[in-house]
Amino acid sequence: MVRPVDAAQAVDGHVVCARCGTVADGDTAPPTWLCSVEDGRRLHFCDDCARLHIRAIESCLDSLWW
Ligand SMILES: [Zn+2]
Known part of the structure; x- marks a missing residue:
């Protein structure tokens, strides 16, 4: 399992x-693109x-559990 990179923040003003x-x-x-708010981020x-994980997202699973 690959932990999501701590790249939630935009890099140089770009969406990552x-x-x-x-x-x-x-x-x-x-x-x-999909936008999700987790832990206020x-x-x-x-x-x-988004396509790969739409089900997990719709199940309100935090992305850390993917
Ligand atoms: Zn991606």
């Missing part, structure tokens, strides 16, 4: 996938990660 570290183009998350997940 909290799971795989993909950096979004521009300074806002693309509409295909806003996390973004790229479309690939």
